[in-house]
Amino acid sequence: MDYIRYIEKTHEYYRGLGYDKTYNYACNTDIPFVPLKKPLSECRVALVTTSSFLLLDEGGLPLEEPRMLGTNEMEVFTAPSDWPADRILSTSEDHDRYQTDMNDVNAYFPITRMQEFLKEGVFGGLSRNYYRTLPNYSHRKTTEVDGPEILRQCREDNVDVALLTPV
């Protein structure tokens, strides 16, 4: 199957732009695994994404400041799981802008599809909140700060399953 080798491509691309440091992609060989312990129809499900977007008020104005790239501060933001898809505005700069746009939030943060699955009984429930964190150049921060914070909040909310949509 043909697909883009992003690691090779980005290394070449940034070297071509004159950057001498190439990004070190996460490489984990010790992969954690827990089998699903009950039927999905009894599970409480959360969404976790690295897509960047703003929640909008009813008049269509942003309720938060745009954020782009991670720092070393803890950066976990929530979005209520019943938030309407038409009140989300993408601020992503990490998509292939020649091929696609980010106008349909469900293509990267499937908030409407999750509500449909809930109504159809595919899931037992949805978490109170969904989670957003920023694409970050620090693996340490993702694994030691933001990741554990998302896990903590999921546990507090009795979440059984997390679906991840990295962008």
Next chain:
Amino acid sequence: MTYTNARDIAASAGNPRQVFLNYPLGNPAGRPHDPENQRSVLRAGLKLLEDAERPGIIVDLPYTWSDSGEWMEKFMTDEQPFISEDAEVRRQDLLEKAREQKSGQLRK
């Protein structure tokens, strides 16, 4: 359960369960404005979630973005640079700030 458009990055990251959708970056949960496709993509992940008995499985989904593979060839070329010049400047500024913040923390 992870939905990804970047197979090699996902394989390297080594998440417990992943489905790979060979669409341009930005659409891990399906084709924009195509709810049926999005549902099928999500369902494939849920099936893996239920069926997987070991970590590290990547399921390759059968959906294709277009009949031609041209979009893959053009990605990150001079004709189609990854991000706009403005965005690249903002990115590098923020990256620099993050590095300063990090070195500040290390000095403490």
